[in-house]
Amino acid sequence: MLSFALTVLLDGISYGMILFLISVGLTVTMGLMRVVNLAHGSFAMIGGYVAGYITQRGGNFYVAALAAALAAALLGALAEVTIYRPLYRKGELSQVLLTIGIVFVMTGTITEIFGAFPYPVVFPDYLTKPIDIGFREYPGYRLFLIAVGAVVAAALWFLVENSIYGARLRAAVDNARMARAVGMDVSVLFMGTFVVGSALAGFGGALGAGILSLEPSYALKYIVLFLVVVAVGGEGSFQGSFVAAMALGIIDTVGKYFAPQAAAYLLYAAVFLLLLWRPKGLLPPKSVA
C-alpha cells in the first residue's frame, strides 16, 4: 500500500516537474509584462521537435536537449523583438488573438514539415529501463525528470532569490513603473526573462516528450495545462508556479490511477474550487495580492 502511494507520488512529481519547466517562463513573463501569451506552448513544441529530429538521426540525447533549449531561445528572442514588443501596449484581446494566431501558424507549419502523426524523441537505453529503488522497480526516465527538474528549480530559486538579476526581476514584477523610475531597464530585463523562459520551455518540451507526446496539436492541446499552472500559482510568482505544477501533477496522476474516466473533470474541479477560494492564485506576488 505504502509503495503504491509512493509510486503515485513519484509519477505525480515527475509530471509536475515537466509542467513546471515549461510553465515557469510563462508565469514570470505574464507577471512582468502583463502580456497574455498563448503561444508559449509552441516554444516547448519547437524544442521537442528539434530534439526528436536530432535523436532520431542518432544524435546524443543531451546535445539534442540543449539544442532544443537553444532553438527555443533563439526563436523566443526573435519573436520578442518582432512580434511581442508592439503588443505590450495593446489590450488583452489583441494579445490573445495574436498569440493564438501564432499557435495556428506553428501548428500548420509543423504539420506541413513533420506530418500529422506523433513524433517521438529517442531516449537513451539506460533511461528507458526500470531502476531498482528499494521497494520496487521504477522507470529511470521518470527519476531522471525528477532529478533534472529539482536541479533546475534549485538553480532558478537561487537566481531569483539571491542574485542581483533576481532582485531586479522581483522588483519589476511587483511594480514595473517604480522599477523604471529608479533606473532599471525593464524591457531588457523582460527580454532576458522571455528568452530564458522560452529556453526552459524548449528544454521541457524535449525532456517531457515521454509524457506530453509531441504532435502538431501539442501547442493547442496543452496550453490549458500551462495556463492552469500560471493561474493557480499566481501570475508572476516563481514559487507559486512550482507549488501549482507539483499539486496539479499529483492531482492529475491520482485521478488517472483511481478514476481514469473522471481524471479530467477531477483536475478542473480542483482548479475551479481553488480559484474560488483564491482568485489571484496560491502565492501571488505583491503587485496583484
Added chain:
Amino acid sequence: MPAASDLPTSAARAPHWTSRLALLGHALPWVIAIVYYFTADYYLSFGTQVMIWILFAMSLDLALGYAGILTLGHAAFFGVGAYGAGLFAIYVSPDPLLGHLAAIGLCAVLGVVTGAMVLHTTGVTLLMLTLAIVSVISEYANQANDLTGGDNGLQGMKLAPIFGRFEFNLFGQTAYVYTLIVLFIWFLIAWRIVHSPFGRSLDGIRQNPRRMRAIGTPVWWRLLAIYTISGAMAGSAGALSAHSTSFVGLSVLNLLTSGIVTVVLILGGVRRIYGAFIGATIYFVVQDYTAKISPFFWEFVVGGMLIATVLFLEGGLMDIGNVVRRLLRRRHGEEGR
C-alpha cells in the same frame, strides 16, 4: 481599439440624407442574402453555413466585443447547442422548432451555470477557465460514446418538416430560409440590446469596471446576463448547424472552433454589428479556396489572418475605410509641408 462611443450610435445622429443612405446600407446584407437564394444553385448550403457563422460571431461580439469578457470558450455553447438539437431530434421529438428552442434553453442554462463559475475572475484566469470548460465538455462528448457517437459524430437525425410543411431537402432551400429568418430575429435582438441602456452599461463595464461599480452598476449581474444571452445565441447557431447538415461532429467542441469564430469576428470588426457579416463571408470564401490546396495550409491561413488583423487592421474590415482615409490624410499632410 477605436473609441467605443463613436461606433454604434453614429448612424442615428447623422444628418438626414446620410441616414437615408444608412437605411440602404442596413438593407444591403439582407438583400444580398435574398438575391443569393435565387442565384446560388448548388452553393446554397455554403450560404447557410456563412449565415450560421455570422450568428455565432455576433453572439461572441456581445460577450467579447461589447462586454469585454475575455473568452475562448464559445465553442462550448455552439457544441452544446448542436448536440442538444441533434439529440432532441433523435430521442424526444423530430420537430425542428421545438428542438431549436430546447437547444437555446439548454445553452442559456449552461451560460448561467458556467458564467456564475467564471465571471468573478478576469484576464488569464478567465481565459483559462473558459478553455477548461470547453475541454471538460469535449472530454465528456468523447467519452459518452453511446450518446454522442464519439469520434464518428452524431448521426441519424430525422427531422420533421417545419410547421409540418417545409421539409429539409437535399438542396437546402428550407435550411437556407430557416437560417436567414432565425439570423434576422437574433439580429434584431442584438441590435436592441446594443442600443439599450443595458448595452451602454456593458460598454462602460468593458472600459472601466471599477468606475461602473462605483456609480452603482451591478457589474457581475450585467456580465452574467450578457454571457447567458450570448451563450443562448451561440447555441442557436449550433442548433442551426445540426439541423441544416443533420450531423454533429466532435470538432464543434474543438478549440479551433473558438479560434475560427474569433477570426470571423475580428476580421469583420469588433463592436460593429455588421462586422460579423463581412468577416464570415470573407473567411469562408478564403477557407473554401485554401482548403482545396491543403487542409493544413488552411490552419496556417487562419493564424496568418489573425496576426495580420491584429497588427495592421485593428478595427477589422469594417474599419478599412477609416484606415485608408487616415493613410490618405497622412500623405496629404506630408505633401502640404
